[in-house]
Amino acid sequence: DAKTTQPPSMDCAEGRAANLPCNHSTISGNEYVYWYRQIHSQGPQYIIHGLKNNETNEMASLIITEDRKSSTLILPHATLRDTAVYYCIVRVARDDKIIFGKGTRLHILP
C-alpha cells in the first residue's frame, strides 16, 4: 500500500506557482520522499527527491517539513505542459521498488 496521501485534484493558473501537498505521517527515518509525474498516456517522469532538507532542481522545489510528516512540491511557474498526475512516493533509498498511490491530477488553467 502507498504510504502517502494526496488531494485527488488541483487547479492552478498558468504562470503561477503550483503547490502540491503530500502527507506521509508514517515515514521512517531512512525513507526518502520522491515525486514523479505522468502526462497522459506516457510513462512516469522523475521530478525530484529529498530526505530531510529542501531540494531544488531545474524542474521544481521540494519542501519537507521538519518532522518529515509532510512535503510540498512547488512548480514555480506552471505552464500548460505541466498538466499531469503527480505522484508523491516514500521509499528506502536502496529499495528499488516503487509503489504508486493515486496521485494528484493537476490542471493548469490558461
Added chain:
Amino acid sequence: GAVVSQHPSRVICKSGTSVKIECRSLDFQATTMFWYRQFPKQSLMLMATSNEGSKATYEQGVEKDKFLINHASLTLSTLTVTSAHPEDSSFYICSASKGSNEQFFGPGTRLTVL
C-alpha cells in the same frame, strides 16, 4: 540522461493469442527492471521485479504463468501476456534501475485485446 524504450507502443490482438512486449535500456545497463500495469484513470500497479539472469519476483495477485517475464540481458526485459483476454487490455509500463535508487520509465505499451 538514461533512456528506456518499449516496443511496440501499441498492439491489438485477438483473444487467446500471446503478446510480447520488449523493454530496453538504451544507454545504460539495468541491474533490475520492473513491469507495471495501469488501467484507465487508475494508478500504476507494480506487477513484477526482474533481475538479469534470474527468475522474476511477482507481486501478490499477479499470475506468473500468465505474465511471463524474461530478463536475458542487462539491457532487455520482455513481458509476454499469454492467452490474452479483453480484461488484459491495459497500459503496460516498464522501468529500469542501474543500481542507484533511480528508476527510469519507458513510454508504455497500450494493449488492446479484442
